Every structure is written in C-alpha cells, then in structure tokens.
Amino acid sequence: MKKALIFAIVAVLSLGILTACGGGGGNTVKLQVIAGENGEMKYNPETLTAKKGDKIELTLVNKDSAQPHTFIIEKFNGKTKQVQPGQQETITFTANAAGDIEFLCDVPGHKDGGMVGKLTVTQ
Template identity: 45%
Template structure:
C-alpha cells in the first residue's frame, strides 16, 4: 500500500510540474489580410490583435493588380517574402512578446507611402 501511495504521489507531482513548466500555449487564430487592394499602399485590416502565446495563421491576399508586396513584423522576425500581384500566401506567426509590434511592407517606397500596421499582443 505504501508503494502504491508513493507511485501516485510521484505521478501527481510530475503532472503538476509539467503543467507549471509548460508556458503559455494559446490558441490558433486564422486571419486574412489583404495587401494593396486597388493599388493602394495599405494592409486591410491594418491592426491585428492576439493574446501572448497565440499562433496566428494569416492568409495574405495580394489584391494589387500589378505589384508584389510583403508582410514583415521585424520585432518577431516575421518575413512573408514577396507575394506576387493577384496571389496569396499563408504564414504562421507566434505572438510571443506582449506589446505593439509594427507590421510593414519593405518593398521600396511602400512603407513611405503608408503600407504599415500593427500587431497588438496582450
């Protein structure tokens, strides 16, 4: 009986430790962001929100009829690469740091024309 009690206590303690050390796992949120609709230098929406630990599965839709765009969150090391005009790409972003993080398109002239937004991580 003493051996069974010891095994149960060790198992319970292990479960508590694993739960405590697991960190925030968050949820998976699916979002769509349009880039350059009608040739405008904007992201739609230009503000994204998440909770710390969430994973964002973002479908980037380039609505620009002629120009490639990209989607960067420099503070989180996110870079979608070029998304050609009229095409889509899917990226995953881990909301690992609380705060407001700038989203930009760094194709020459696009940021200066207003192609920016922010990710707010609570």
C-alpha cells in the same frame, strides 16, 4: 478496476480539452490581411489583435493589379516572400510578447507610402 481506468481516461481527456480552450493565449489564430486593394498602398485591416502566446497563421492576399507586396513582422520573425499580384501566402509565427508590434511591407518605398500596421498583443 475497469471503472477507475475509464475515470482516469475521462479525466485526462477533460484536462486536454480545458488546456486547448483555456484563455490567455496559446491558441491558433487565423488572420488575413489584404494588400493593395483598389490600388491603394495600404493593408486592410491595418490593425490586428492577438493574445500573448497565440500561434498566428497569417495570410497575406495581394489584390494589387500591378505590384508585389510583403508582410514583415520582424519582432516575431514572421516574413512572407514578395507576393505577386493576385497571389497569397500564409506564414506562421508566435506572438510571444505583448505590446503594439509593427508590421510592414519591405518592397522599397511601400512602408513610406503607407504600408504599415500594428498587431496589438494583449497579455
């Protein structure tokens, strides 16, 4: 009786571990993007990757000396506030669709200046 109970507990725990580690997305992924490094109007990196279903914890680090920047990924409803020089902000969103998803800085003129990138979400 006791043995059966222990077996059941081990089985349930194993299932939980398999679910947490299984492939195909659904994991929590930490990503970091730097904005305005060396005074450049761009993100570094400009390309990010994730799997469909991943929960993304994205940190925008503003290394610009003068200007605020944002990270907006409209498709997944992920938006930072205006992050001031030397500051950072972490946002969370779920990559719930596959494709090349655009992100950008919505401070006026910045997207046209080069602050745009893509998050490639695979199935």
